[in-house]
Amino acid sequence: MNEEKQKVLNRVNQLISLRTEELIQELPSVHEIDDGIVIRFFTEWDNCADDDNIKWKKIANDDKPEESVVFFFLPKDSYFELNQRFYIGCMTCLNGKMEVDVNGEITLLEGYTKICVDSEDVKGRVLENTYLITCSDRTIWSETTREHVESNYA
Numbered sequence: 001m002n003e004e005k006q007k008v009l010n011r012v013n014q015l016i017s018l019r020t021e022e023l024i025q026e027l028p029s030v031h032e033i034d035d036g037i038v039i040r041f042f043t044e045w046d047n048c049a050d051d052d053n054i055k056w057k058k059i060a061n062d063d064k065p066e067e068s069v070v071f072f073f074l075p076k077d078s079y080f081e082l083n084q085r086f087y088i089g090c091m092t093c094l095n096g097k098m099e100v101d102v103n104g105e106i107t108l109l110e111g112y113t114k115i116c117v118d119s120e121d122v123k124g125r126v127l128e129n130t131y132l133i134t135c136s137d138r139t140i141w142s143e144t145t146r147e148h149v150e151s152n153y154a
Contacts, residue, residue: 045073054078059133069135074098078126087145089136090116096130120145 048054059069074080074096082088091100092114100107100115101123107115109132120142141149 048080050080051078054080066138067135068138069133072130072132072134074124074126074130074132076126076129079124081123082120086122086149087120087136087141088117088122088134090114090134092133092135094131094133096126096132097128098124098126098130098132100124 045055045057048056053075055073057071059071061067061069091109093109093111095111097108097110100109100117102117102119103121109115138146
């Protein structure tokens with residue numbers, strides 16, 4: 001009887017260990033920003049099609065529905081390339097650091113800085129975990145951009 005109890009006990013311990021590992025994988029990411037620590041659960045966020053680690057959330061503008069505003073989290077060492085799928089008006093870096101390549105011209109974007117690129121030809125390489133807000137005017141999007149966004153993100 002003791003041997004049977006030991007087998008059951010071993011199985012229970014194995015299941016507990018397995019569940020513990022699963023729960024640890026669900027813990028949030030912890031990010032330090034200049035004035036504090038942010039614990040971020042990325043529930044109800046969307047993933048970038050090119051890189052699942054890039055998270056984004058649309059921000060609705062009730063006063064100006066033609067304005068597109070998106071809040072991003074870009075982890076260190078991420079890379080993105082818009083290739084005329086999206087149009088970026090301005091980019092505001094809340095925290096972090098990244099290189100932004102607009103039409104071949106590279107700009108360093110750091111925390112508490114904003115640049116207006118007004119382009120569909122935007123690439124970026126993320127040097128530190130970065131929180132970013134982008135905005136653009138939908139009325140000046142190209143037909144290619146409009147079709148891509150409507151067919152994939154509507």
